[in-house]
Amino acid sequence: MVFRIFLLLLLISSYLPTMASAEVPLTAAFIRDHQLWIKKGDKEIQITKDRYVYGQKWSYDGRFIAYNDGDEKGEKTNLWIYDTKGKESYLPYVRIETSDFKWSPIKNQLAYNSRGILNVTKEKNGRPEGFENVSLGVSGFEWFPNGKELLVSSQSSLRPTGWGPIPLYKVPVDANLNVKKIKQFYTIQTNKPDLFAVNADYFKWSFDGKWVSFLAIPTASIAMDSNTLCVLSAQGNNFQALGDMRWYEDWMKWAPRANQLAYISGEGRFHVENKKATIAEMPTSTQQKVYTPVGYVDLDLEWYSPDKVIVSRAKENKEWKEGPVPTMFTSLYAINLKTDEQKQITFPKKNELDEDPQVVGTYLIWFRKRDKEFKGDVWVKNGLNGQEYIWLRNVDNAPIFFNGSN
Template sequence: MTAFRRTFLAMSVVLLIITNSTTIYAKKPAELLKAAFIRNGDLWIKAGDNERQQTRGAYILNPKWSYDGQWIAYTKGENEQELWLLQVQTGHSHLVAQEGGRNFQWQPNRNSLAFLTAQQLNWIDSDELAKPKKVAEGIGNFSWYPDGSSILVSTEAKLLDNEWTPIRIMKIPLTANADPTRFETLHVLPKQSDDFFAVGTSIFKWSANGRWIAFLAKPTASLSADGNTLCVLSADGSVFKTIDQMVNNEMWFEWASKDETLAYIEGVGREATTNKHLKVMRIPAGTSVSYTPKGYVEQNFTWYGLRNIVTSRSKEAEWSIDPAKRQFPYLVNVKLKSQHQKLLTQPSETYGDFNPISLPSHQLAWIRSNRSYSNVIVTDPQSKNAETWIENIDLGANYYEQRNWNTVLSFFIRK
């Protein structure tokens, strides 16, 4: 790429469309931001205007910050199996597990990391970096409780004598010391039938008030690519509800930052180019409301305060194996109460705006990409000015245009 081309691209992405006729240019919206990102397969950190490369010649993905920003967990290797920890202050990295990179999560209030190896749940404290401790076996998926005191887990169903074993959702206190007698079963999912068929779950996401848990009930691998059941469970396990059908994408359902309102992208079929609609529902008694106009699809979204959602939207089109024939998305601000929708960005025909991210102080970030070259854009606290903050990050994981940019970008946001 020529120097002129790089300069032109950098200049072209500072445009944020607030109305159809008004453009405002960038000043310095990103001075206090911090992020980990992947460039050319290596891990980098950017804080304000300073970039620092952390690895060399590695194949790094999936950076995740600890709650206080002292550590970053990441995967290494083309199969994303090795699990590593980076101490940010020193720059030193430590191998945690040879096969722990498929599913790992930081404790919400401590620098401890839980991860799965096969179906064994383990955890390690970064202050000790000793041998990981086994928590439980036979685990399909998990998430921390919001207060970090326990881990919520699900088992996987197995086909025995032509009958599926049940899926149990259990609470495991960290003090249980791998003692199954101390595991509390919160709920057993419905038996497999024509109306409900699942053999496992996704991770679990808690409502802001801690009363509800959202998750996907997933059928077998081939079926889960096209359709899964979005469910909610009360925190005590007494109330279980199925909400809707959607693809196997854990980024596509999120609670609001307060109350019990759940947003998600509904629609079966693995292709993100058709039948993907933004819906919002108040749990448990509300009905879902769709905000996607006919002829359009949503490719990702973020809550933007309590009454707005910013979504990455494109025109609906049949799937094409030719990337050049797939529509590029742009950003739209959806006002939930009035249902008024406003165009936020208008990239060129050869670029799209992906993966909106809400940041503190009412800032907004997203990725502008032509599916080959990608930059991170951020706005100022008033969400008026925009600038290119990080240039040339790697592409996020892609599955039929379901693009997971979390594999290459992670902002540090203190809770």
Template sequence: MPIKILLLMIIFIFPFITVTKAEVPLKAAFVREHQLWMKEGDREIQLTKDKYVYSPQWSYDSRFIAYIDGDEQGEKSNLWIYDTKKKENFKPYPIIESSLVRWSPVANELAYLSGWVLNVTKTKDGRPSGFENVSLGVSGFEWYPNGKEFIVSATSNRLPTGWEPIKLYRIPKDMSLNENKPKLLYSIPIDEKKLFAVDVGGFKWSHDGKWVSFLGTPTPSWSMDSNPLCALSSDGKVFKDIGRMLGFGDWFKWAPLANQLAFISGEGRFFVENKITKIADLEASTKQIEYTPKGYVDLDLEWLSPSKVIVARSPENKAWKEGPAPTMFTSLYEIDVTTGTQNRITFPKENELDVDPQVVSSYLTWVRRHGETQKGDVLIKDNKEKEECIWIEDVDFSPVLFKK
């Protein structure tokens, strides 16, 4: 009798054990129906109502999420912050309009651009509150890894003699509009036949802070088809023109442990052809290596590990010549950059596509969209496991994962 009871208990409990999944130890901010949400593990929390949220960003310690409350017409861009400790939304100042916001890498300080003025928030009771002017005449910026300085750009002007150089400066965060404090880091000479841009931005530091990469922006019509990708050593002594690509910030990324820059090369605003994954070694004179096979295009990338890159890949569509641009139905591929081996790792159904790969620790996430809609579901896969699963349903665009 005891054996029969034990067997019945095993039969009853076993089905529940097989369907139980371990909680995902990740944290994400995402937008659903224009509202800000947060997901931690398997728990979802709606953080805003009656707003039009975009560009959420985590503070360095994950206590705060900065975001822009805009509108469908793009005429409003008010800066708000959500405090996960006090569970409330607040403004660091009654009215701050900005489209470029960056958290300090070492503190809960928020720098933002309002017009051509770079500002940094003060701190009150551990929260960003108020602001101080840092510098005028700024078109783009990023914190230095030390959290004490900024790299800033100043737009080129058209003179009777041609375009003046684009200036990059290194300035302290406590500059307070003191025009004697900026240090000229580098002047980028402009040549319409070689390197043409009127501004630069999208700064990204290499893992060791020795290099910073950024995209140049030419005049509006030109920038739709080609943008120069550049890199500069942190001391401003070495400048490199890496290549030409479209103006997507997610299309160039540093390796996690080496000064290697992966990017999607290729001119032309349409995705149907000529979008090739390349890797440039900034400290070697070797030729850039191409990884996209002939007949395919790569339309997104992410480093999975120091030796592996994930790309969103689709067959070319050279048959298309006119009319609405066709949807490129991408799947994710894994590239081993040491051996050159490439394997397809996701298999979306017909009329589905996989985009926006992101990696945190051993987890790979991506968005699976349906047809031409921009919305989709966030899928997740642990490298230690074979199966993927849906982690977040119905997102407006790719979530922002918290990375320490």
């Protein structure tokens, strides 16, 4: 009997280090009960109270977090900034109404679109504060990798002959509404049915800055079903339309060290079928490969390494035709691009689904929730074969991690 107790204690002690590994070198901004929190290692800190926070984004060096303080109806979207050094939230200006804001890749400066006016923050006492106008007539935008210019789109115009082209511009940060400083970058010809769109947005640069991907977005009702994924060279002289997809920004991601673009292809607003993990090799869009097996759908993706892609996969449901849209019970799979091997790596329980895979260093992170519930837990494991465990409990959605390349 004593020997059995000794063995039991030995087993428990051998298990404790695995549990202790939950203290990992990760830093995340997350939302719980609509409030902004930060977790670093194993320490959680609540930042806001009695607000409705969403859209949190880290500055390039991790000192600041910009976020929206809004309301449940989405009628109020004031921009706030939390200073992790000063440990306080503040308004960068008396009132900034925007939901489209992005940090500079080289400094603590915010660019934001407010009702078609593109602005950038000034600096005061080492913090982004105040603002300067940059350009008018802006629909979508993104920083150039050098942090000195912005790639800007303007919505096409409706003429008696139909919708016109979509112009893209290269705008210096210090343009200050001076149209002489703004240069035409590329014009997207939208000739239906080959490519019908009225807007361009969700710009993402490849790892070396040689390509930018984005969605060419049609009118609202059509955009619910299909948008055109496009790529454009950094010189603005090589444009390619890759394929159709839904308008989810996270459904397209560049490889960490190659000009490969992974995306979820397929038309249709319902996720029961026709959603395929696809990888396009640049510089030619004809080199594309679909990795989703027959009978399945992939509903999110993330690069784990140059040779491995993580997807959130479920069995397709072609039987569904009407009524409430069925829940797609996803789990995570790893795709080895070199060997074509595909392996399930997470195993949620019945009525649970794993979604929003993220990778920070060697850590794989995902959001697990139960069917019909909005809140869930954040799970982590170090390496694809590591021990998985809960890192955050009862959060509203997947966190935003600071990894030095936000």
